Amino acid sequence: MAKNTGLIKFTGKLGNLSARETQYGNIISTPGGFNGDRIRTEERYEATRQLGTEFGRCSKIASQLYSTLTFYLQTLPHPHMYGYIQSLITNIKGCDANSPKGERSFGIGLQTEQGRKMLHHFSFNPKRNLQSVMMQQYDVGLETGKLVLPGFNIQKISFPKSARKLGLQLVLLRLDTETPICRMETSTLFLISPNDENTTIRLEACVPEGKGVLIALLYFGFCSETNGEVYFLKHPKNVLEVVGFL
Template identity: 40%
Template sequence: MAELKGVLKITGKLGGLSFYKMNGKIIVRNPGGFDGEKIRKDEKYVNVRNNASEFGRCSKFGAKLRRALQPFVKDLNDPVLHGRMAKMLHDLMKMDALSGKGERTVQLGLQNAESTKILGGFVWNLKDGKRCRYDYDQRTLFFDRIPAKSTKAEVTLRFIDPDEGQDSLEFVDVVFEVPLPCSAFFIPESGGFVDVHEGLLKFALIRFFDGSGLLLAGKTAVEFG
C-alpha cells in the first residue's frame, strides 16, 4: 500500500492499481481479494468451503427460527440478535456427531441431549435479562421477576417443528392469560399438549400488560422449555 502525493487526485483503477480515498489521502494498492475459482475447487480451500457451507445453513435456519418466533422477537428490538443467534446455532450445529465437517446441520445437532443446555441458556431479551423459566416436563411457568405495573401476562406456548416449513418453520400455539402477581403458573392437562410430539422445539413466549391493557415495551420474554 502506498500514498499518492502531488496534484493528482484520482480514485478507481488505473494500470492494474487501485486508487481510493482514506482519511483525506489517496491510497494506492494492488487489487486483492479471493480468487473465486480457486476457492470453489482448490483443495487448499476445503476448510473455507466447509465453513461457508455450514455458516450458510446456520444463517438460513436462524432466519426461519426468527420468523417462527414472531412477533415476539420483534418486541425485543435487539439489533445484534441475528449475530448472537448465529453463534448459538453454530454451537448447536457442532453437536452434530453424525456428519462430517461441512455437512453438519442444526437439525441433527438438536438431537444431541446436550443441545437443550445451549438453547435453554440463551438470553433472548438481552436488555431485560431472564424474567421467567419454563419447565416443559413439570408443565409450569415460573415468574422470577414481574415488571412494575404489570397486572397480566399473556403466555403463548409455541411448539416449533425444526424440520418443516419452507419460508418459516411450522408451529402449534397454545395461549393462556395469567393474572399477576404470580410466582408460578401450572399449565392444565387440557392445554393442547396432546398434539405435541417429540422433536419439537418448545418455547414459552410471554408478554406483560399493565392495568389499562397496554403492552409493556421491552419486557417480552422468550424461554425455551
C-alpha cells in the first residue's frame, strides 16, 4: 500500500491497482490479503486464530463502553475514541498471564495489579486528567454511589470564553465482561458558574444492579445554558475519568 503524492490521482480500479480517498490522502494498493479458509483451518495460523478470538471479545467490551458513554465521549477532543478504548481493553487483557493464548480475558487481566493500575484514573481525554483541570481532592464511596468534592473552589478553574458554566456528574457503570453488558446510572448534573462561592459538592447515583465490575467516573464538562437547556461544548479541557472501581 502506498500514498499517492503525484499530480494524477484516481479512485477505483486501474489495471491491477486500486485507489481510494482517505483522511490520509489518496491511497493506492494491489490485490492481496489472507485467504480466509486457510486462516480458519491450517495449523500454521493457530496463533492468528487465538489472537482473533481475544480481539473479538475485547471489541465487544469496547463497543459496550463506547455506546454507553457516547453522550460524554462526543464532548471530548480525541478523534479516534473507539480505538483509544479498544487499546485500553486489549492492554488490560494482556495482563492475564495465567490463561492460555486465545482465552486471555479483560476480566482476569483486571484482577492483576498491573491491570488495575491501567484502569485506575484512566482519562478518556488522553491530553487532560482531572488533576490538571480541577486541582481538587474528592472522596468516592462506590458501595453507596456517592462522590464528595469538599470546599470546591471555582476560582481555580480556567473557563473557556465560550463557556458560562461547568457541569459535574458522577457516572456509575456495571460492566459484565462475560456477557458483555454495561449498565449505567448517573447523578443529577451539578452546574456551577465562574462567580459562585466555594461550596461542597455532593454527587449521588444509584448503584447499577447486576454482576460484573463496578466503575465510577467523574465527568467534568464546560457548557452553556439557554432557557433551562444545557449545551455542552466539545472542548479540550473536558474530562471523563475513572475515579474508582471494584
